[in-house]
Amino acid sequence: MENTLRRRAFLKMMAKGLFVSSGLLVYPSLGWSEDAMEYAFEGQSLLHKKYYIKAVQVLKKSVNLDPESDWAQGLLGRAYAGLGQKAEAVVAFRNAIRINPGDTYSRMMIAEMTQKPITGTQKEKKPLTPLEKKALEEEEVMLNRLNAKKGLGYNVKRVVIDAGHGGFDPGAVGQSGLKEKDVTLDIALKLNTKLNSIGKIKSFLTRTGDYYMPLSARTVTANQHQADLFISIHINANNKRSANGSETYFCSKKASSSEAEKVAALENSVLKFDETHKKKPGYINIEEILFRFEQKLYWTESGKFAKTFQDRFKKNLPFRSRGVHSANFYVLRRAKMPSILLETGFISNSSNEEMLKKPAFRDKIVDSIARGIS
Amino acid sequence: MKKALYFRLKHNVPIILIVVAVIFGTGTALCQDVDSLVFEGYDALYRGDLKNALLKLEAAVKVDPENEFAHNQLGIVYAKKDRFNDAFNEFLRVIKLDNRNTFAQKWLGILYLRKGEMNKAFERFNEIILIDPENADAYYFLGAIYNFRHNQAKAIEYLKKARDAASQEADTHYRLAKAFHNVDMTTNALLEYQRTLKIKPSYTKAINEIGWIAYNQGDVETAISYWKKTLKMNNKNREAIFNLAKAYNEIALVAVKEGKKKEAIKYWKKTIIINPSNKAAKYYIKKYGKG
Numbered sequence: 001m002e003n004t005l006r007r008r009a010f011l012k013m014m015a016k017g018l019f020v021s022s023g024l025l026v027y028p029s030l031g032w033s034e035d036a037m038e039y040a041f042e043g044q045s046l047l048h049k050k051y052y053i054k055a056v057q058v059l060k061k062s063v064n065l066d067p068e069s070d071w072a073q074g075l076l077g078r079a080y081a082g083l084g085q086k087a088e089a090v091v092a093f094r095n096a097i098r099i100n101p102g103d104t105y106s107r108m109m110i111a112e113m114t115q116k117p118i119t120g121t122q123k124e125k126k127p128l129t130p131l132e133k134k135a136l137e138e139e140e141v142m143l144n145r146l147n148a149k150k151g152l153g154y155n156v157k158r159v160v161i162d163a164g165h166g167g168f169d170p171g172a173v174g175q176s177g178l179k180e181k182d183v184t185l186d187i188a189l190k191l192n193t194k195l196n197s198i199g200k201i202k203s204f205l206t207r208t209g210d211y212y213m214p215l216s217a218r219t220v221t222a223n224q225h226q227a228d229l230f231i232s233i234h235i236n237a238n239n240k241r242s243a244n245g246s247e248t249y250f251c252s253k254k255a256s257s258s259e260a261e262k263v264a265a266l267e268n269s270v271l272k273f274d275e276t277h278k279k280k281p282g283y284i285n286i287e288e289i290l291f292r293f294e295q296k297l298y299w300t301e302s303g304k305f306a307k308t309f310q311d312r313f314k315k316n317l318p319f320r321s322r323g324v325h326s327a328n329f330y331v332l333r334r335a336k337m338p339s340i341l342l343e344t345g346f347i348s349n350s351s352n353e354e355m356l357k358k359p360a361f362r363d364k365i366v367d368s369i370a371r372g373i374s
Numbered sequence: 375m376k377k378a379l380y381f382r383l384k385h386n387v388p389i390i391l392i393v394v395a396v397i398f399g400t401g402t403a404l405c406q407d408v409d410s411l412v413f414e415g416y417d418a419l420y421r422g423d424l425k426n427a428l429l430k431l432e433a434a435v436k437v438d439p440e441n442e443f444a445h446n447q448l449g450i451v452y453a454k455k456d457r458f459n460d461a462f463n464e465f466l467r468v469i470k471l472d473n474r475n476t477f478a479q480k481w482l483g484i485l486y487l488r489k490g491e492m493n494k495a496f497e498r499f500n501e502i503i504l505i506d507p508e509n510a511d512a513y514y515f516l517g518a519i520y521n522f523r524h525n526q527a528k529a530i531e532y533l534k535k536a537r538d539a540a541s542q543e544a545d546t547h548y549r550l551a552k553a554f555h556n557v558d559m560t561t562n563a564l565l566e567y568q569r570t571l572k573i574k575p576s577y578t579k580a581i582n583e584i585g586w587i588a589y590n591q592g593d594v595e596t597a598i599s600y601w602k603k604t605l606k607m608n609n610k611n612r613e614a615i616f617n618l619a620k621a622y623n624e625i626a627l628v629a630v631k632e633g634k635k636k637e638a639i640k641y642w643k644k645t646i647i648i649n650p651s652n653k654a655a656k657y658y659i660k661k662y663g664k665g
Contacts, residue, residue: 104413104416104417104420105413107416107420108412108413108416108417108420111416111443111477112443114477115442115443115446115475115476115477115478116472116474116475116476116477116506117474117476117505117506117509119508131561131565131568132565134561135561135562135564135565137561138559138560138561138562139559139562142558142559143527143530143559146526146527146530146557149525149527149528150528152492152493152496152519152520152523152525153523153525154523155524155525155526156524157524157556157557158556167654167657168657168661211627212653212654212657213623213654214619214623214652214654216616216619216649216652217616217619217620217623217654219616220613220616220617220619220620221620223586223613224589224590224617224620225590226552226555226556228524228556282422282424282454282455283454284450284453284454286484287545289484289487289488290518292488293487293488293490293492293522296490297490297492297522297523298522337524
């Protein structure tokens with residue numbers, strides 16, 4: 001490895017030869033310190049003879065006199081590389097690149113040398129700023145309280161509960177006049193109280209009263225509170241009055257059925273701000289890879305939560321279970337966490353509507369959801 | 375070739391001589407020193423000339439199949455050309471040559487993440503830490519994975535190590551800030567968001583999050599100023615638009631409750647300016663604008 005580096009340094013040195021010889025005429029006119037240049041030439045000559053220790057000594061003098069010479073910094077990097085002092089070599093090569101970003105050779109040397117671990121790098125310690133001191137105090141108090149769980153299981157500590165519809169948007173309305181927006185708000189408020197009283201999970205609401213919240217604002221609330229799970233509560237409706245029961249939706253690229261697609265279309269609002277992620281050719285965006293991975297994980301987790309909730313409904317509610325479905329819901333897609341949409345009965349079905357009117361029945365729904373979370 | 379033909383026409387050089395010259399030239403290129411090939415390949419890759427980079431680096435690994443650096447760079451070229459399986463194989467070759475090549479280990483981890491294979495990626499990044507306990511990238515990816523699992527205590531542990539190993543990565547500070555933010559360690563979150571912005575002032579996600587810290591602490595005006603700052607940088611930033619719309623809507627609803635309809639309408643009108651399709655703002659302007 002060392003031999004290869006030496007050979008490469010030599011090759012580069014030879015390649016630079018032409019530049020150096022022309023530089024003899026050019027550098028003085030660029031205001032270079034003659035001493036710095038003399039040291040650099042001496043260092044280059046020593047490098048050529050593989051006298052690396054002496055080369056480092058001389059080149060350090062050159063760099064001290066003229067720290068902004070990419071040429072001398074590059075030579076110093078090579079001298080350190082010759083001595084096997086990778087950490088120092090990388091620093092010098094980095095300086096060379098900082099001064100001359102077009103120095104591909106130094107760039108390549110860094111890339112090559114950092115393929116494997118480099119030991120011996122030292123970091124300078126700076127005095128703390130007031131915010132840093134405050135942060136340290138906070139860390140001392142708070143960090144020990146956090147339970148670091150091992151393994152890669154998904155953790156839920158914060159939930160945002162979304163009561164569907166509201167204000168001028170009543171949602172679906174039952175035959176006897178029961179409005180979806182009122183039922184969803186009542187369930188959401190009760191669930192919020194229950195979760196906060198249990199204490200293990202913090203919960204937040206997208207709306208606390210009878211007013212309209214755009215879909216975008218609902219997702220924004222989930223992001224505002226750094227939620228781990230987003231639950232949107234709805235009551236279903238269908239032209240067929242006989243349709244009844246509960247179902248749970250989660251977000252996926254493709255709808256699980258044409259029916260699910262219709263429900264998503266019904267719940268989605270028209271928004272024109274969709275950014276399309278266009279891939280730049282010849283460019284690997286690692287953050288984009290992480291983003292897509294994250295989204296995929298959340299959708300998978302959403303599917304698991306959806307199944308858990310639906311199983312609870314099946315067990316606890318005197319309803320037909322219509323199962324778990326997936327579709328591309330705006331309100332779910334925009335959340336940066338697993339998110340599900342619950343349809344707890346059909347308001348268009350008179351029997352379901354009667355049940356949904358009863359506080360005891362709503363408590364059962366709340367209980368099922370709370371158990372599904374914890 | 376066109377130039378060669380032009381030269382022939384102009385100087386009446388027999389075409390056979392040109393062909394010989396071309397063949398001779400190609401032959402010389404094949405015999406090129408592997409170091410030159412690697413350097414030229416790397417240089418081409420850096421300049422974005424993927425075609426030439428591929429040519430040189432493929433030639434380099436043919437001449438020197440044990441050149442780890444050339445394989446790694448070739449892997450990057452393949453990945454950039456969306457040939458992810460080929461890239462994967464190149465990095466795997468490097469690992470077979472030397473398991474301690476953490477660059478190749480890292481890229482294998484990234485490619486596992488790309489395939490959605492979290493556990494394999496996790497193992498790979500952990501392997502790097504065993505080889506190099508100071509490897510900032512490995513800590514970063516492990517921290518990011520814990521971030522995705524919302525295991526913030528672990529995310530903080532790993533992202534702090536990533537930060538301490540290489541403090542000049544804006545993404546590391548941002549993810550660490552998010553982890554702190556999630557567990558209500560807002561001072562630390564704020565500090566890390568600020569560090570993110572010090573490195574990359576255009577990191578709008580960090581600006582938007584600082585807005586939320588202010589908003590959740592009741593400092594609505596400061597929050598609004600942060601989101602407006604984002605919009606100044608990018609007037610289509612959806613997060614800032616929706617954050618502002620939500621804030622304006624909430625201010626307006628409070629104003630209505632207090633009987634200040636004019637004040638409320640002023641905020642809904644502001645909403646319409648930044649988010650013309652906002653249903654709530656449209657409805658309420660219509661409703662309260664009349665009276």
